[in-house]
Amino acid sequence: MLQDGMIPLEEIRSRIKRLQQRMAVEGMDAVLITQNVGILYWTGTMQTGYLFVPSVGEPTLYVRRSVERAKRESSIRTVPLGSFSRFGETLRRDYSVLFGAEQPPQVGADLDTLPATVYLKLASLVAKASGEQELYDRGLSPLLDASPLLRRVRMVKSAWEIERIEQAARSLDEALSDALPELREGVSELEWIAKLEYGLRLRGHIGSMRLRGYNQEVPTGMVGSGEAAAEPTYFDGPAGGRGLGPHSPQSVSRKRFARNEPILLDLGCCIDGYVIDQTRTAVIGELSDELMAAYAAAERIIREAERLMVEGARCSDIYSAALKLASDLGLSDHFMGFGADQVRFLGHGIGLEIDEWPVLAAGFDIVLEPGMVLAVEPKFTFPGIGVVGIENSYVITAGGTPPRALTRTPEAIIVK
Secondary structure (H helix, E strand, O other): OOOOOOOOHHHHHHHHHHHHHHHHHHOOOEEEEOOHHHHHHHHOOOOEEEEEEEOOOOOEEEEEEOHHHHHHHOOOEEEEOOOHHHHHHHHHHHOHHHHOOOOOOOEEEOOOOOOHHHHHHHHHHHHHHHOOHHHHHOOOOOEEEOHHHHHHHOOEOOHHHHHHHHHHHHHHHHHHHHHHHHOOOOOEHHHHHHHHHHHHHHOOOOOOEOOOOOOOOEOOEEEEEHHHOOOOOOOOOOOOOOOOEOOEOOOOOOOEOOOOOEEEEEEEEEEOOEEEEEEEEEEOOOOOHHHHHHHHHHHHHHHHHHHHOOOOOEHHHHHHHHHHHHHHOOOHHHEOOOHHHOOOOOEEEOOOOOOEEEEEOOOOOOEOOOOEEEEEOOEEEEOOOEEEEOEEEEEOOOOOOOOEEOOOOOOOOEEO
């Protein structure tokens, strides 16, 4: 019987197979995966180390810490890293056919997340293993950027992964239902989200939501009321929230809920590592006509996105359609942020991270495939007033049928 949260062996084998197939197509002989989420995805453990996957043959996880736990959790060959300074020699020994070939191997790595100092060291070690030290000394790195390849492989989710996301959606819906009676005038954003997070933790939420983006982080969610929700911040999303100060300039603040102001409940939950992303709009009292019109526009845009999000559709076309609809409704200036702080996407992939591929954005011409899971979040920001919008997560289905919604909370504005 699997331990709670363990990834089944057949899942890992399928993921490795798909990765090796993609590597063969792109002419990459091996990839070196260093990011903890990537290591988890392809091995079943998140212990610190380096995962080496050849395009042909058995992968190996070289573990720095904890070797004992990694061996217990990992579904692939797992060995101690040993001396990091001799890692190149270890690779050459373990993969002698690859590194002993007349032509040096094409080795990629997850360069989008790899710190520069670690990259430089790994590049030097791989150069030694490949016999390319002279080229490395002249400034030519033997490590290629495998980030797009790795992210593409992870775009399509298995039935097992989708089940985890659906469980996160159920947990969020239940915890939100329990916390909504506490959403009252005079309660602070911080007080309310603490009640929500308590309910989520009891249901298995890991307590955080993982992001891949550099210098980006996100707590369980963004709860913002009135002008606090519309306050601009560094977070790469349509609404970041005021936060608790310059040290935490996003999500909830100590502002108290007031009557007749929009309350944005942009929430998530992470079960067995997999996240759900959902937004609902609430109000204590009633919203102005301007905000009600904007919310109606968000509903129209998400319905249009649902119509277009079918197998074979291009992500960039769906984003273009949303921009046009926002413009036709006279709300372009407020769509997905305001002014210089507007973001340039409509939706994003979710899975082990909350900013996965594909992205509904200009220039992102990847076509949708069955099993892709995306969060679609049309929102409208009014500085000094607030933010309204909606967000659902969907799985793309086969045969040109509409996507299946994974979020469970009813869409209507929550009126208290």
